[in-house]
Each structure stands twice: as structure tokens, then as C-alpha cells.
Amino acid sequence: MASPWKTASVPGLQLGLGCGFWICRSYRLLFRAGAMGPHVVPRQLVWLSRWQAVCARGASVQHRTRAGVSRIPSLLSPGGALGVSPLVRRSSSSTPPGAPEVVLTQQRYPVTRLPFSAVSAEDLAAFERILPGGVVTDPEVLEASNVDWLRTVRGCSKVLLRPRTSQEVARILRYCHERNLAVNPQGGNTGMVGGSVPVFDEIILSTTLMNRVISFHSVSGTLVCQAGCVLEELSRYVEERGFVMPLDLGAKGSCHIGGNVATNAGGLRFLRYGSLHGTVLGLEVVLADGTVLDCLTSLRKDNTGYDLKQLFIGSEGTLGVITAVSIQCPPKPRAVNVAFLESPFYVLVETSGSRAGHDAEKLSDFLEQALSSGLVTDGTVATDQTRLKALWALRERISEALSRDGYVYKYDLSLPTERLYDLVSDLRARLGSQAKHVVGYGHLGDGNLHLNVTSEAFSPSLLADLEPYVYEWTARQRGSVSAEHGLGFKKRGVLSYSKPPEALRLMQQLKALLDPKGILNPYKTLPAQA
Amino acid sequence: MAELRALVAVKRVIDFAVKIRVKPDKTGVVTDGVKHSMNPFCEIAVEEAVRLKEKKLVKEVIAVSCGPAQCQETIRTALAMGADRGIHVEVPAAEADCLGPLQVARVLAKLAAKEKVDLLLLGKQAIDDDCNQTGQMTAGLLDWPQGTFASQVTLEGDKLKVEREIDGGLETLRLKLPAVVTADLRLNEPRYATLPNIMTWQSWGGGCRRGRRRSSSPVNSGCPCAESQEEEDRGDQGRRPGCGPDLQALCG
Numbered sequence A: 001m002a003s004p005w006k007t008a009s010v011p012g013l014q015l016g017l018g019c020g021f022w023i024c025r026s027y028r029l030l031f032r033a034g035a036m037g038p039h040v041v042p043r044q045l046v047w048l049s050r051w052q053a054v055c056a057r058g059a060s061v062q063h064r065t066r067a068g069v070s071r072i073p074s075l076l077s078p079g080g081a082l083g084v085s086p087l088v089r090r091s092s093s094s095t096p097p098g099a100p101e102v103v104l105t106q107q108r109y110p111v112t113r114l115p116f117s118a119v120s121a122e123d124l125a126a127f128e129r130i131l132p133g134g135v136v137t138d139p140e141v142l143e144a145s146n147v148d149w150l151r152t153v154r155g156c157s158k159v160l161l162r163p164r165t166s167q168e169v170a171r172i173l174r175y176c177h178e179r180n181l182a183v184n185p186q187g188g189n190t191g192m193v194g195g196s197v198p199v200f201d202e203i204i205l206s207t208t209l210m211n212r213v214i215s216f217h218s219v220s221g222t223l224v225c226q227a228g229c230v231l232e233e234l235s236r237y238v239e240e241r242g243f244v245m246p247l248d249l250g251a252k253g254s255c256h257i258g259g260n261v262a263t264n265a266g267g268l269r270f271l272r273y274g275s276l277h278g279t280v281l282g283l284e285v286v287l288a289d290g291t292v293l294d295c296l297t298s299l300r301k302d303n304t305g306y307d308l309k310q311l312f313i314g315s316e317g318t319l320g321v322i323t324a325v326s327i328q329c330p331p332k333p334r335a336v337n338v339a340f341l342e343s344p345f346y347v348l349v350e351t352s353g354s355r356a357g358h359d360a361e362k363l364s365d366f367l368e369q370a371l372s373s374g375l376v377t378d379g380t381v382a383t384d385q386t387r388l389k390a391l392w393a394l395r396e397r398i399s400e401a402l403s404r405d406g407y408v409y410k411y412d413l414s415l416p417t418e419r420l421y422d423l424v425s426d427l428r429a430r431l432g433s434q435a436k437h438v439v440g441y442g443h444l445g446d447g448n449l450h451l452n453v454t455s456e457a458f459s460p461s462l463l464a465d466l467e468p469y470v471y472e473w474t475a476r477q478r479g480s481v482s483a484e485h486g487l488g489f490k491k492r493g494v495l496s497y498s499k500p501p502e503a504l505r506l507m508q509q510l511k512a513l514l515d516p517k518g519i520l521n522p523y524k525t526l527p528a529q530a
Numbered sequence B: 001m002a003e004l005r006a007l008v009a010v011k012r013v014i015d016f017a018v019k020i021r022v023k024p025d026k027t028g029v030v031t032d033g034v035k036h037s038m039n040p041f042c043e044i045a046v047e048e049a050v051r052l053k054e055k056k057l058v059k060e061v062i063a064v065s066c067g068p069a070q071c072q073e074t075i076r077t078a079l080a081m082g083a084d085r086g087i088h089v090e091v092p093a094a095e096a097d098c099l100g101p102l103q104v105a106r107v108l109a110k111l112a113a114k115e116k117v118d119l120l121l122l123g124k125q126a127i128d129d130d131c132n133q134t135g136q137m138t139a140g141l142l143d144w145p146q147g148t149f150a151s152q153v154t155l156e157g158d159k160l161k162v163e164r165e166i167d168g169g170l171e172t173l174r175l176k177l178p179a180v181v182t183a184d185l186r187l188n189e190p191r192y193a194t195l196p197n198i199m200t201w202q203s204w205g206g207g208c209r210r211g212r213r214r215s216s217s218p219v220n221s222g223c224p225c226a227e228s229q230e231e232e233d234r235g236d237q238g239r240r241p242g243c244g245p246d247l248q249a250l251c252g
Helices: A027-034 A050-056 A078-084 A121-130 A139-146 A166-179 A231-240 A257-262 A356-373 A385-396 A398-403 A422-434 A460-466 A469-476 A492-497 A501-514 B040-054 B071-081 B101-115 B134-142 B195-201 B245-251
Strands: A017-023 A061-065 A068-072 A183-186 A203-206 A213-217 A222-226 A280-286 A292-295 A321-328 A335-342 A346-353 A378-381 A407-414 A437-443 A448-455 B004-009 B012-014 B036-038 B058-067 B085-090 B119-123 B146-156 B159-166 B169-176 B179-183
Touching (some): A121 A166, A166 A321, A346 A356, A385 A398, A407 A460, A448 A460, B036 B040, B036 B071, B040 B071, B058 B101, B071 B085, B146 B169
Parallel strands (some): A183 A203, B119 B179
Antiparallel strands (some): A017 A346, A213 A222, A335 A346, B012 B036, B146 B159, B159 B169
């Protein structure tokens, strides 16, 4: 297991680099679509997109939250206005007015319902007995949980359950197991591969009300909490106590830690603190038949037998439902520097360390070297917190910006660093005018490319040109067809581009062992059995 | 077009986004180890000065800051944004606490007269004390016209047209030069200093000369509440006009 705190060694820079990643030049084009200015050549990085310009001018900032749209008045200070909006609140209930209805998954994709039972009135009564007040059947509320954040897949579930404790989850699963009812565990519903919403009428098991922090050890930084805690809330909690969460994503305002663990989320701090496989110390999981597996240890070292929690990390809710997480939080860095560089790619670099003067000197040396050698042509350094947040917003909100450009085809690939961008150029040539934009950004330090193609509306011919070309291209480089987003529903069929048949067979055996009836998150992750 | 020279005063304050903590002995707020940066309104003032320079209405922009050694960082930021010269009025850390708007106004008035500038730009207020006094006091000491809370500044012939934000709405003034202008929120959006600029100026301060012409001349003007200090290039007066008795009582 890799140590959570790696130091990346870039020539001349021996700091623990927070996260280096980059955006391609055509990123500028994205903002041409919605921006006021003609293009973003940051010689003077006075960059504003239309909504940020509105914020800076003193108008109110609109945040999309779960409750709908709320207005936050602009702050007195100019920097504040810029810094307020960046946190993306990927609300599953934010249906833009006039947005096209999402087609039902069963209509758009070739998928057949497996012979699970259908939810009956007796089932609802039984759920009501287990979770008084936690059974939701209102179609309007269900709407949000039936559609994914990207608005590309939609289920038709009729029941949403909101347990508060692991015992309630256990009782629900035991009941569903006996009745052969399919269950779809759901956290923040911010996944990118349609794994968080039902395909047919699976019961949605939401962790929204399981949002308690169970304990936090103030010296070691070990956090134990329920699976439904929102990542941003946890960040705030541990930061007040001098620590920091080992992962950070653009979706932090909505995603649940349980979902993060279930998908082995990577994110913006991956380069610095490593994978959840290393930072998660223990899990409490409820298995398909209702058994509670309590491996919620907070020990750093425990070599007693097989490390079962590793099975569930990244299992995407198909092997068990994670109900509590014990995670190791690193100490909060006292000195954080963010630099935004242009090279011809745009690269955002964050350094974290314990001494401001020392770090500033190291960063300064690196930047001087990079500038004089011609590696970097221009850029800026964040001088204060608000600038820091504004620079990060440039990277964190790309996904949001893309979703406003039209229909987005998303690919998340691991490739050798030297060939990371070649696919983007290849695709641009291949697709020509079919695509509105072909964009490549991602986590440079992790060798992870987020390839995004946008078009005005969904087009089967464009999809046919993209797949399997992208996957085959990746397989030829021995890369991963899903670096951090997982397989979910949309990528369940492409596992074999990156894993040999023996591996797939073993995965299927494990699934059969832990969930013989296949009720946990069916139609996802593993390919459909022939 | 015009051969105007502008002086911009900048203040180093606790960063806007930092959570302020009161010291345990309740004598002030914790400043040790806390992130400081340029006052946001001063940033806007610097930006405006640099924009006027880019429009060729101003020939030279001088950035000035009063305070302990750390102020040099703030001046460096102003230089990286586009100022031509920087002046650091060094005040020892111990005396920096009694440096208030009147003292700073006196320093700025002296500097403005000495450097013969046509335009003095400041932020409308600092986010740590929210005084909103320095600009006005300086104008009073210099007997210059003032346009405060400016949301737009343009040059019309030999007059400065300032649009100000007041309680009732907007007011437009035409000021004769030289004049004092304090910047309000909507005047402009400050730029990010570019890396090449940051690198050029990073070793400014402490008498280092490099690259373009700039002077790093810590002017020892001394806090009026403290002993007078001799200034290198001001032979004529030793002691700055001291505080009035009421202010001395406040400082002491």
C-alpha cells in the first residue's frame, strides 16, 4: 500500500507537490461559448466569465443548492466577490429551466430488466416499519434521485429510503435480500458514469441522513464518520482542528464520503496524499444479506488476515453498502502556494508545506528556472486566499462549463505522460466538424487525462466515431479506460480493454460470493453476464 | 499625452479571507504568522494607476507604503502589477501600531510634494481599520481637490473627471490637478501580476538594483509619536510635524 504522502520529484523541485495538472489551450474556446471577452490569453490574467463578471460588478451571486437557487449578496471587498462563487454545488435537484427531459435509460440503452421482484404495498409498509418517516415515494422528490448529475441517464425508481443508522441499513438489506428486491445505494449523486442512479426501478438507498461524525482523534488526525457526510463539511470540520481531508474534488459540495470510498475517488490531492486505498483505515459495510461487517478500525497497521476493506473501496456499491468510514487526515499545511502557468498548456500547481518563507523560496527558484529555460512562458502566483480560490475555480469548474456547452461525452483515461495529449489531437482530426469542442484536461501528475467532447445534442454517429476508437487507442498504450471515474453503468462493457479475462472472471466470482442474488446495484460495474 | 505622475499608496493588511482572532490579552488581534496581503481597495488603486499609464495619460506610477520591513512585499506586488518605482517608508514594528491615518496622511503629503506628483491614488479604506480617512486628510494637508469613492476616473483636457458613488447615487466631479482620488469597489477589477513581472521585482528592497530603474529608498520619516530621525536627502527638517496634543494622547 502506497504511503499516503508522496513527494513528487520534478527536476529542481523536491517539495511535495500538491497537484499538478493542466488544461489544454482549447480550454479558451469553452469560455468563448459563454464568456464576455473574446478569448482568455492570460497575459494579464484578468479573466472573467460572464457569471463572474456579474458577481464582481456587485450583483448577487447565485448558488445552486439542494433547495433550489439561493441568492448570496456580494461582499464589500472586491476579491471576495470573485472568491465566493467557485465552489461547485453539483446539486442533483438543479434542473435548469427549459432543459430537455432526460430519456429513460431503458429506452436509450439496450438493457433488459433482470427478474427482481417489484416493490409492492406490503414492501412499503415494511420499510415504513423499519424507517419511520424515511420512506419517500413522492415522484417530484424521486425525480432528482433518478437522474444523474450529467443528466444522461434516468431510472424509474418509485421508492427512496433514507436510513439514519447502519442497523437500519442492515434491516433494509436483509428484507430486500429475502424479497429479491434490487437496491441502488446513492450518496451525493455526482458520479460521472451513471452508477449512482437506478437503471429500472431499483430501490434507492440514500445515505443523506447518515451524516454524523462519530469521532475525531485530534493528535493522529483519524476521522471516523458515517458514510453520508458531505466531503466539504468534513473538510471544514477537520480544517478547524488543524487537519485536512486527503482528498478533494470539484464535487465536494455535494458528494458523500461513502460514495467517494465506493468509487475510490481520486481528485485534486491524489498526487500529494495518495489513493483512498492508502488513506482509508477502516470501513463498516453492510453486505447484501444484511450482515454488518464491522472493520471500522482506526489502526494504522493491522496485518491480521486478508485486508477486506480493499475489496469494497472502489466496488461501486456492488459488493456491499458502506455505512461508516475511518480515514486518516494529514496535518493542514501552513503554507500553500498556487501558481498558474502557461506553457503552451495551462498548468495549475499547488504546493503545501509547513514554512511559508521556505516554500516561497523553493517555488520562486523553480519558477525562475522554468521561466528562464523557456519551459514556461507566462503565468501568475496567487498572492492571497481569494486569488487562490479564483485560480482553483478555473480548474474545478471546467466540468460545469462543459456541461453548459451542450451534450458532453466524457472519457477518463490513464495514459503514459508523454502521450497524454496525443489522443486529443488525434480525435480533433478524426471528428472534424462533428464535434463542437474536443477538450483535454486532467491530472498531469497522475497521468490522468479527462477527455471531453461536446456537441449541440446527443448524436449516435458521433458516439460511434468516439467508441470504441478511444478505448482501443487507450488499450494500445496499455492505459486505463477509466482512471478515476469508475465503470458505473456507462462503462461497464469496457473493462476488458484494461483488464485480462482472468481478472474479470475472478471479479465475477467475488461478486457471486458476496451478492449471490445480485441485488446490489445491478446492471453496473461488471459486464452483463453472457 | 499628459506628462502626469501618479503616486499610489498601498497598505499591508491581514488577508481578507483569514479568520481574525483576538489576542488572549485582548490588546489587539493576532498578526503573527497570519497571512497578510495588499488591502483590496489599494489593489484597485494600483490597477487604476497602471491602466492610466497604459492609456498614456500618466507617465510614471510610484507605489508607496508605510510600515515595517514586511511592507516591501506589498510594494513588490504593486511593482509586479505595473508600477515603475517603489518607496518604502520604514517604520519600526514597535511604532507601527501608532501609525494611523493622520500620520500616514502627513507622510503622503510630504512625499507627494517632494515627488511633485499630479495624482495621488489610494484605496477608499483599509479592511483592518475601515477608517476611510487617509485620502481625505492628505487632500486637506496638501490643499488639493479630492474625489473619493471613485467608480470611474478619466482625464478631460487638464481636468480629472471623477464619478463617485455616494449615498444618493452617483456624483460627477471635475477636479483640477493635482488631486487626490480614493478608489471604490467598482472602479476596476485588479489584474493578476504576471510571472515575468513577479520574477523581475522579487528581489526589490534592501537597496538592490536590478533591471529597470527604480529606487529603493527607505525614507526615515519616523513616527510622529517617536523621536525624530534624520533623513538622508532631506537636509532641511529633522523632525516631521508632530502629532497634535490630542493625537499624542491617543497614541501614547
